[in-house]
Amino acid sequence: MSRPIDQARNAETFLADTAHEQRLDKLLWAMRMRRDAAARQVPEWEELRTLASQIKEHTLSNLAEYLIQFEANAIANGAVVHWARDAHEHNQIVLDILTQQGARELVKSKSMLTEECELRPFLETRCVRVVETDLGERIQQLDNQPPGHIVGPAIHKTNKDVAILFSQKYGSDPDNEDTAYLAGVMREHTRPDFLKAGVGLTGANFVVADSGAIVVATNEGNADLSANTPSIHICSAGIEKVIPTTESLAVFIRLLARSATGDTITQYTSTFRGPRKGAAMHVILVDNGRSARLGMKRFWHSLKCIRCAACMNTCPVYRRSGGLSYGSTYMGPIGIIMMPTFEIRKYSELPFSSTLNASCTNVCPVKIDIHEQIYGWREVMEENDQIQVVKKEAMRVAGVVLSHSALYRTATSTLPVGLEVLPHSVIYSRLNAWGKHRDIPDVPYETFHEWYRKNRHDEVMHDQPL
Amino acid sequence: MINPSDAAARNVILDAIRGNQPAAQPMPPIPHFRNQPADLVIAFCESLAWMTGVVVTEAVPDLESFVHARFPDAKIICSSVPEYVGTIHPASFDHWSDASIIDVCVLRSPMGVAETGSVLLSDIELQVNTIALLARDIVVLLDPKQIVPNIHDAYEHPHFKSRPYCLLMTGPSGSGDIGGTVVHPAQGAKTLTVIFSPVPGDGQRSG
Numbered sequence: 001m002s003r004p005i006d007q008a009r010n011a012e013t014f015l016a017d018t019a020h021e022q023r024l025d026k027l028l029w030a031m032r033m034r035r036d037a038a039a040r041q042v043p044e045w046e047e048l049r050t051l052a053s054q055i056k057e058h059t060l061s062n063l064a065e066y067l068i069q070f071e072a073n074a075i076a077n078g079a080v081v082h083w084a085r086d087a088h089e090h091n092q093i094v095l096d097i098l099t100q101q102g103a104r105e106l107v108k109s110k111s112m113l114t115e116e117c118e119l120r121p122f123l124e125t126r127c128v129r130v131v132e133t134d135l136g137e138r139i140q141q142l143d144n145q146p147p148g149h150i151v152g153p154a155i156h157k158t159n160k161d162v163a164i165l166f167s168q169k170y171g172s173d174p175d176n177e178d179t180a181y182l183a184g185v186m187r188e189h190t191r192p193d194f195l196k197a198g199v200g201l202t203g204a205n206f207v208v209a210d211s212g213a214i215v216v217a218t219n220e221g222n223a224d225l226s227a228n229t230p231s232i233h234i235c236s237a238g239i240e241k242v243i244p245t246t247e248s249l250a251v252f253i254r255l256l257a258r259s260a261t262g263d264t265i266t267q268y269t270s271t272f273r274g275p276r277k278g279a280a281m282h283v284i285l286v287d288n289g290r291s292a293r294l295g296m297k298r299f300w301h302s303l304k305c306i307r308c309a310a311c312m313n314t315c316p317v318y319r320r321s322g323g324l325s326y327g328s329t330y331m332g333p334i335g336i337i338m339m340p341t342f343e344i345r346k347y348s349e350l351p352f353s354s355t356l357n358a359s360c361t362n363v364c365p366v367k368i369d370i371h372e373q374i375y376g377w378r379e380v381m382e383e384n385d386q387i388q389v390v391k392k393e394a395m396r397v398a399g400v401v402l403s404h405s406a407l408y409r410t411a412t413s414t415l416p417v418g419l420e421v422l423p424h425s426v427i428y429s430r431l432n433a434w435g436k437h438r439d440i441p442d443v444p445y446e447t448f449h450e451w452y453r454k455n456r457h458d459e460v461m462h463d464q465p466l
Numbered sequence: 467m468i469n470p471s472d473a474a475a476r477n478v479i480l481d482a483i484r485g486n487q488p489a490a491q492p493m494p495p496i497p498h499f500r501n502q503p504a505d506l507v508i509a510f511c512e513s514l515a516w517m518t519g520v521v522v523t524e525a526v527p528d529l530e531s532f533v534h535a536r537f538p539d540a541k542i543i544c545s546s547v548p549e550y551v552g553t554i555h556p557a558s559f560d561h562w563s564d565a566s567i568i569d570v571c572v573l574r575s576p577m578g579v580a581e582t583g584s585v586l587l588s589d590i591e592l593q594v595n596t597i598a599l600l601a602r603d604i605v606v607l608l609d610p611k612q613i614v615p616n617i618h619d620a621y622e623h624p625h626f627k628s629r630p631y632c633l634l635m636t637g638p639s640g641s642g643d644i645g646g647t648v649v650h651p652a653q654g655a656k657t658l659t660v661i662f663s664p665v666p667g668d669g670q671r672s673g
Contacts, residue, residue: 057491267639
């Protein structure tokens, strides 16, 4: 059985480097600000969010029918449609296509689904060279790390980090930290891979039932190159990515880039309906736990996610701890509510990596009740006895104290004395997670209750539980 | 076609979905948002400028001179428009990867989008899809009468339900993956220049 991921402990590594931490916080908050500015420019923004939510809920509640409709149209367009129950089946289908083509290399664009399926290690252990062509994803591949962010996989790295990495892997100038130079190094080394590749793979932002199309949105153009330059295009898509119509696609395209980066649209917003003459297009529809999640009454709404990462950019915990600390494919608020559906024990601690401030819910373009679901997962962890003993006992004690006013008043009146007499090592022991990176604030010389008694003694004190 | 080996998986997945689907919820009507800008051409220019594209609004009577003046070092110029021959035609490429030799690619788009500054390019206009992806610089002719207000209007274009490949291209390729600063190019084109140019003999939107 897997040990639970300790996000807080993992974050300590990231927090130890103040420069990285502050930079990431600033960068992500700037993206959040750009998202807000972009949203304000669209008068019908809230209407679009409501529509997107309703369209997704309609589609998910009629999912089988829409998948069948997509399949029929895609086949009519000349595509080959595959179905994969789990990650292994998905990976095996990709390997089989490569083998049929005699291909030992695969160029691919960013796809969180293939991260979820661990496609790259699966293929690499079978002697297939995989080249990530998204800049951020390639940086993470070269550094042997998973993505740290859904939209910007290497966003936690500084220019200096990338300059050093590229110098080690590509022999470029380690002292040249210019962004354009570094992007140029990547372009120079990736272009030959595109040109010689026999098979390319992309993910799918949307799968359109009424046209049999898949839609991919990128800024770099690497997905279009991966799909068009080789003669075989594989598209890996989660079954929840289907939407009913081309008409409804417009709603999501208007929301996606604005929510993600504050741009109105991505530079390349591409629709692939079928193969060109003499080429082949394979679409792999992947379940991997999604159909089971659809049956979770409290959590199926997480399937509405369009992977914009707005919830991550606004989350104070994510911004101050980095994506790698979550130890999971999906990170930040959306990761917290998705990952336990894959493995409850391993991700049992993630729901506690949140302040429950609801900022994530407020920015979600498809109105997923993210903070409510995070709270719901905490309850599930409690119901399934997945909460650590220390945390559970602390919550039990707090519950008793807070529900008995006399006990609470005794605790608050003795607290100042306790803080004065107890040694530092006890106050800041391992049990005091709050005090790990902060000083305990000075305790007021009197409680509100004491002040009230002194100043409002004529008024009736209702000694009700707080 | 369905891969026969996937048929079992298909049935298992669809059965699982049917067993777990929440109660059917209605599809909402999608209103046609008509809050279009007062001037579509100005809005298009502003939107594309935001995405680092360039719009040439004044008439360009001699496309060849324009291309040579703007891209003086360009040697391989691929044109798919009748107005300009260039040095190579898309039909010349036996392999789509061969398009990487192109310096400048000249195309005509059947539609622009004011809301975003996007131009539509499908396999009809491209002929070889990679010419707009592997070329260093892209020049797109666009009839200003073929600019539609927003993305809802854009997806009504018949290409999206009839063509194998449709690209809404909005500026040159870019990436903000290093340091959060967007730079151009990433993997695709270094520049995108849109020239306003009426369709010869027909100002109406073409299918």
